[in-house]
Amino acid sequence: MLRIGQLITFFLVVGVVGFGVREVSYAQARPALIVLNKADNDLAIVDPETMKITGRVAVGDGPHEVVISADGKTAFVANYGAQTPGNTFSIIDIAAAKELRRVDLGPLLRPHGIQLISGKLYFTAEVNRAIARYNPDTDKVDWIMGTGQNVSHMIAGSSDQKSFYTANIGSDTVTMFRLQNIPPASSTITQIPVGKQPEAIDLSPDGKEVWVGLNAENAVEIIDTASAKSVMKLPLGGRPYRVRFTPDGKTVLNTIFQTKEIVLIDVVSRKETRRIKLESTPFGVAFSKDGKTAFITAAQPDVVLRVDLETGEITGRVETGRSPDGVAITGI
Known part of the structure; x- marks a missing residue:
């Protein structure tokens, strides 16, 4: 009994x-918005509902991108470095607002684009012209593969860990990796020519398209993943610093550098559906689960904005630190 x-x-x-x-x-942990402040070498933990800072944690030099574990308890930060290339991850306990450990990546320099899939952290090592995988359970980098391209900056991967794409700023290409199994016993690598200075990149939730931002052409380019070929360019009127699919895959949000705008494009029609003017230059993007709200890091002035994508209204703002960039959210 x-x-x-x-x-x-x-x-x-x-x-x-x-x-x-x-x-x-x-x-599941409490809702939290994690914002990286590049110039302060720290991150801010923000309540996404009140837009108030609840914690702050020092990390490595030049933190650029961040992801959060599926349970919402842990953040992983890529410390890109400043004048000296970085080679570490900071692993953060969000509830305790504490760095649990700093992972030394050894010869892998300038970790930048990162994606957490099934508990494994995939990332670009920009200086090494490679992508790699870090396993938090073993605290080891257990897989590395070269892109053979210059400035492999951002990464986008499929949920089954069998397809990965990098935007290579210095080579005007996207590298496509097709992996047979994990870790891969065999794989294919395809270099896909695109426009000038590709940086921002995202893979559609259904895996059929990759959208790439072209810094020097003020446009976004669309790649068909089945044929591994570019099918279209869409002019945006400014540099798309980040290009992100909403969670339902129906819309792509572009943060436009010069015009201080975010531009929404319907994926099926390829038509612009909304252009929202902001007070600052937009950088990183994180979405609520329903895709109706976007959290945008922005500079000059340095703020994080909560944007209602259905109405175009700014519903909240917070100053987290200097040069906010990478952003991730959990719990809402």
Whole structure:
């Protein structure tokens, strides 16, 4: 027979549907917006509902990109470096606002684009012209593959870990990796020519298209992944610093550098659906789960903006530090 304490634990953690008790889960952490301040070498933890800072953590030099674990408890920061190339990750306990450890990547320099898939951290090592994988469970880099291209900056990967794409700013290409299994026993690498200075990149949720921002052409280019060929360029009227699919895959958001705007494009029609003017130059993007809200890091003045994508209204703002760039969100 269960005792009183055991019954209370049973009801709270498991729940009893027949008695009308809603199941309660403590696996997911509280909502949090993580913002990297490049010039301050730290990150700010922000409540995305109140847009108030709840914590701050020092990280390595020049933090550029950040991702959050599936349970919302841990942030992984790529420390890109400043004049001296960086070669570390900072692993952050979000609730405690504490750096758990700093991972030394050894000869892999300027980690930048990062993506967390099934608990594995895939990243670009820009100086090495490579992508690699770090396993937090073993605390080791267990896989590396070269792009053979210059300034492999950002990365986009499929959820099954079998397709990866890098934007290579210095080679005007996108590198496509097709992996047979993980770790890959065999693979194919394809260099896809694109326009001038590709940087921003994202893969559609269905894996059929890659959209790439062209810094020197003020446009976004669309690649068909089945044929590994470019199919279209869309002019944007400014440099697209980041190009991101909304979670439902129906819209692509572009942060436009020169005009201080975000531009929304319908994926099917390829038509612009909304252009939202901002107070600052936009950089990074993170979406709420429903894709209706975007959190935008921006500079001059340095702020993070909460934007309602349906109305175009700015619904919140917070100053997190100097040169906010990489951003990630969990819990909403």
